[in-house]
Structures are given as C-alpha cells and as structure tokens.
Amino acid sequence: MARIDLADIAHAYGPRPRSEADYALKRIDLTFKSGGAYALLGPSGCGKTTMLNLMSGLLVPTQGSVLFDGIDVTEQTSEQRNIAQVFQFPVVYDTMTVYENLAFPLRNRRVDGAVLDGRVRQIADMLGLTRSLGQKARRLTADAKQKISLGRGLVRSDVSAMLFDEPLTVIDPQLKWQLRSQLKTLHRQVGNTMIYVTHDQTEALTFADTVIVMYDGRVVQVGTPEELFERPNHTFVGYFIGSPGMNVLPAWVEGRTATVAGHPISLPRTYEKPSGTRIELGVRPEFVKIAADGKGLPVHISRVDDVGRFKIARVRLAGHALNVMVGEDVQLSGVAAAIEFDPSHLHIYADGELVEGRA
Ligand code: ADP
Numbered sequence: 001m002a003r004i005d006l007a008d009i010a011h012a013y014g015p016r017p018r019s020e021a022d023y024a025l026k027r028i029d030l031t032f033k034s035g036g037a038y039a040l041l042g043p044s045g046c047g048k049t050t051m052l053n054l055m056s057g058l059l060v061p062t063q064g065s066v067l068f069d070g071i072d073v074t075e076q077t078s079e080q081r082n083i084a085q086v087f088q089f090p091v092v093y094d095t096m097t098v099y100e101n102l103a104f105p106l107r108n109r110r111v112d113g114a115v116l117d118g119r120v121r122q123i124a125d126m127l128g129l130t131r132s133l134g135q136k137a138r139r140l141t142a143d144a145k146q147k148i149s150l151g152r153g154l155v156r157s158d159v160s161a162m163l164f165d166e167p168l169t170v171i172d173p174q175l176k177w178q179l180r181s182q183l184k185t186l187h188r189q190v191g192n193t194m195i196y197v198t199h200d201q202t203e204a205l206t207f208a209d210t211v212i213v214m215y216d217g218r219v220v221q222v223g224t225p226e227e228l229f230e231r232p233n234h235t236f237v238g239y240f241i242g243s244p245g246m247n248v249l250p251a252w253v254e255g256r257t258a259t260v261a262g263h264p265i266s267l268p269r270t271y272e273k274p275s276g277t278r279i280e281l282g283v284r285p286e287f288v289k290i291a292a293d294g295k296g297l298p299v300h301i302s303r304v305d306d307v308g309r310f311k312i313a314r315v316r317l318a319g320h321a322l323n324v325m326v327g328e329d330v331q332l333s334g335v336a337a338a339i340e341f342d343p344s345h346l347h348i349y350a351d352g353e354l355v356e357g358r359a
C-alpha cells in the first residue's frame with residue numbers, strides 16, 4: 001500500500017486548453033494517506049473517473065505530478081504502479097470460468113497453488129459467487145458480472161492501492177448494502193489504501209473515513225462524514241450531503257445578527273460585513289424546529305411527509321422554501337406555524353463559500 005499525492009494536478013482532455021472551462025479537473029492538491037479508506041463523491045460529470053484514472057496511470061495529467069510514497073510515478077503505467085482498479089463497466093472474460101476470472105490477476109503475478117486457490121475461494125465466498133465458480137462468465141447475469149469484476153479488484157492484497165469506480169451500480173439494493181459493509185471489513189483486515197468513487201452519499205458515508213466532495217472539476221471539501229454534516233464549507237456540500245439537504249436562505253448579515261425576510265436571527269459568531277454578492281444563511285433541517293409556543297419565525301406549512309422515524313415538514317418563510325425535521329410525536333395542525341433555529345448550527349456563506357466568523 002502507498003501514500004498517494006496529487007501535486008498541483010490539472011487535466012484537460014482536449015489539446016491546448018486555454019480557459020478554465022477546458023479542464024475536466026481544475027488544479028487539485030490532495031494527499032491520500034497510506035491505508036486510508038476514501039470516497040470520491042460528486043454528481044455525474046464532476047471529474048471523479050478522471051481523478052481515479054490519473055491515480056491509476058490510465059491518464060497522464062496535463063499539469064502536475066502523481067507521487068506514490070514520495071516517488072514521481074506520473075509517467076508510469078498502472079502495472080508499474082501496481083494498482084488494482086475496478087471499472088464502472090464490468091471487465092469480465094466471457095469465455096473463462098468465474099474461478100479463472102478471479103484467479104487471473106494472481107496468475108499474472110505468478111501467484112500459484114494453495115495461495116491462489118485460498119484467495120479465490122475467500123473472495124468468491126465474500127461475494128456470494130462460490131456456487132458459480134465452475135460456470136463460464138458468459139452465462140451470468142449483469143450483477144454477477146459486476147461481482148466478478150469487483151472480485152478481480154480485491155483478489156490481490158499486495159497492491160499499492162485499490163480503486164473502485166462506482167462498482168455496485170447494477171447490484172440490487174439489499175446486496176449492495178451487504179457488499180459495502182464487507183468492503184469495509186476487508187479494508188480493516190488488509191489495511192490497504194482504498195479509493196471508492198460514487199455519486200451516492202450513503203455509499204460514500206458508510207464506506208469511507210474521509211470523503212472528498214467534488215463539484216464541476218474541483219474538490220470542494222475533504223472531511224469525515226461528521227465534518228461534512230456539521231460544517232459544510234460550501235453550500236453545494238450542504239445540499240448534496242444530508243437528506244433532505246441543508247436549507248439555504250438569502251440573508252443580510254452584520255455582527256452577530258442575520259436578517260432573513262425581515263426577521264432578525266442570532267448567530268453563534270460575529271461577522272464583519274461579508275464581501276460577496278450573494279450572502280446566505282445555511283441550516284440543516286435537523287436543526288430547525290417547530291416552536292411549541294408559536295413564538296418564532298412565521299411559516300406556512302405546505303406539506304408534511306412521513307418518512308418513518310421522523311416527519312419532514314415542507315414550509316415557506318416569506319416565499320422561501322425550507323425543510324424542517326419533526327419528531328414522529330409532534331402534531332402539526334393547520335397551515336400556520338413558527339420555527340426556531342438551533343443557534344449553534346447556523347452557517348454563513350458568501351457566494352457559496354463558508355465565511356469564518358469570530359467566536
Ligand atoms: P464523473 O466520473 O464524475 O462522472 P468524468 O471524470 O467521467 O466524471 O468526466 C469529467 C468531465 O470530463 C466531463 O465533462 C466529461 O464529459 C469529460 N470527459 C470524460 N472523459 C472524457 C474523454 N475521454 N474525452 C473528453 N472528455 C471527457
């Protein structure tokens with residue numbers, strides 16, 4: 001396993017990039033610690049696969065370098081870097097059996113006999129492929145092929161890093177859940193550097209210790225799942241993580257007060273008048289509550305959705321839509337209510353970026 005540094009990387013697919021817009025990845029400086037479990041999380045097209053392919057050596061960056069344990073590998077192939085990579089679209093040899101497919105990466109490295117057999121059977125067992133070991137891969141369903149592809153990425157433990165590009169897309173939800181926790185267990189056992197690409201926050205948050213949130217070719221935040229939840233440093237992270245995502249309201253901010261739709265709200269920190277054309281207050285639905293005594297910001301309840309352990313009230317505050325998480329036991333009657341914010345969980349953003357206040 002290796003520590004991986006992306007040092008001042010940028011990547012454009014076309015020749016002679018001129019403006020920012022020509023870059024699929026725009027200046028990234030990141031370190032992946034040896035043995036860490038990481039997720040690259042972001043919407044389709046934000047540059048996740050591009051970043052993974054730069055790490056594995058399938059792409060050479062337009063600018064910057066890739067280091068493995070401090071050694072420059074920018075010009076090296078995947079094989080030289082000793083990477084195991086699972087692609088978004090399964091790579092399976094149809095004419096080989098499941099067993100031979102799983103054994104292939106080991107045979108390539110001249111692993112033989114009992115070690116090979118033990119490893120293939122262990123991975124097959126983990127993925128629920130034991131009974132299909134003797135079958136030709138051609139005859140299998142799409143999800144079985146995806147499992148084989150995943151298995152081929154996991155079968156060698158002596159790699160620098162294991163890279164997974166949305167490896168569970170065609171697997172059914174129940175099994176997905178199971179495989180994700182098995183991957184996590186495997187990470188604890190082998191302690192390999194693992195990087196898992198997904199657009200699904202649940203996958204990212206359950207698998208990774210550190211999540212890298214990407215948007216439009218940039219890294220917008222690197223943090224633990226708690227950090228991303230507690231302190232999104234961009235409104236995009238606020239929306240993208242959490243369900244529903246963070247509420248973002250236009251605000252006027254000065255000192256320790258934000259004014260939203262004419263109502264003053266006390267802030268946990270002091271702000272100089274933030275510079276930026278768009279000043280907003282961010283608060284997660286978990287930290288908004290319906291005021292029991294009716295004293296608070298007046299809202300209009302548009303709808304209440306029961307989602308199991310709690311309800312989500314969709315409300316409007318002077319025309320701005322907000323989500324409020326409400327306990328199962330709270331009774332909402334009528335359309336008028338008042339809401340309160342938990343003051344310790346209010347954040348201020350200027351043009352999307354978190355503004356640091358003074359304590
Ligand atoms: P993600 O994996 O997050 O969906 P990608 O890394 O595949 O995103 O793509 C990032 C951007 O680069 C997208 O705008 C995509 O259209 C573009 N892109 C990806 N691959 C190529 C390619 N081979 N040639 C040209 N543009 C590409």
Ligand code: MG
Nearest residue numbers: 048049050088
């Ligand atoms: Mg992709």
